[in-house]
Amino acid sequence: MNVGYLGPKATFTELAVKKVFSGFTPFPFQTIPECMDAVVEGQVDLAVVPLENALEGSVNITLDYLTHVVQIPIVGEVTLPIKQHLMVHPENAENWQQVSRVYSHSHAIAQCYKFLHHHLKGVPFESVSSTAAAAQLVKETPMQNIAAIANELAAEEYGLSIVKRNIHDFDHNHTRFVILATQKNFDFAALSGSTHWKTTLMVTLPSNQAGALHQVLSAFAWRKLDLSKIESRPMKTGIGNYFFIIDLEMKLDEVLIPGAIAELEALGCGVKVLGSYPSVNIGLD
């Protein structure tokens, strides 16, 4: 099977792929939408993309593309610890404090904001498509003293020197990656051995109805359904129009979740199941 992921080589997303898909053929793509399009077009069997980071929150492009553009079910989830390092070309290792610019993925820059503020104050930072793309850029431009924020594998892959380790501002830095597939025969529970399931719903509220969100939450509350996330995202139809992404800590069953969905629909809500999938935590402390 082929697995598309946010590349180039040595992104955190590739680390997630390596952890769960040994024996699969990895295919790097430059952007998250390209990974998802590749699944829709049958170029790859699966895609792995980042969805949420413990410090910076949701990866909006993933959520938005999944809810507004493509219809691909979430079939699995992998959560990994994230360790960010500052790296430069070996020729500039002695002078890293004089770097003229720091490059990385916007989420990685946000995870290291305190470090950048205190140790590289005034140095501009610029976001690129991934942490590994930043490392690749640093490799290709030794004559410029620039730095990348990326992982250890990227330093090895692109021959860079790590000049400061673990520069993420909080220790408990983790990212959730989702596995997307249209094929019905892919069984992540069998592959991962996971028995922990989650279900993700997209809920739109009836317009201008006072207390609608309260009623939505109560449909889950009285059934004692455990929610691990609720987040609003713009419908992109006008100011004030939002939908909700709700994560439930259980597998889509035949009674409780369908009962809650029926109650929400009776309230005038729109409900779509984005996936019910096994979840794996790797190396969490």
Ligand SMILES: O=C(O)C(=O)C[C@]1(C(=O)O)C=C[C@@H](O)C=C1
């Ligand atoms: O740039 C990468 O290496 C990625 O895999 C993307 C990504 C993200 O989108 O959050 C993944 C994990 C880290 O949180 C930082 C960046």
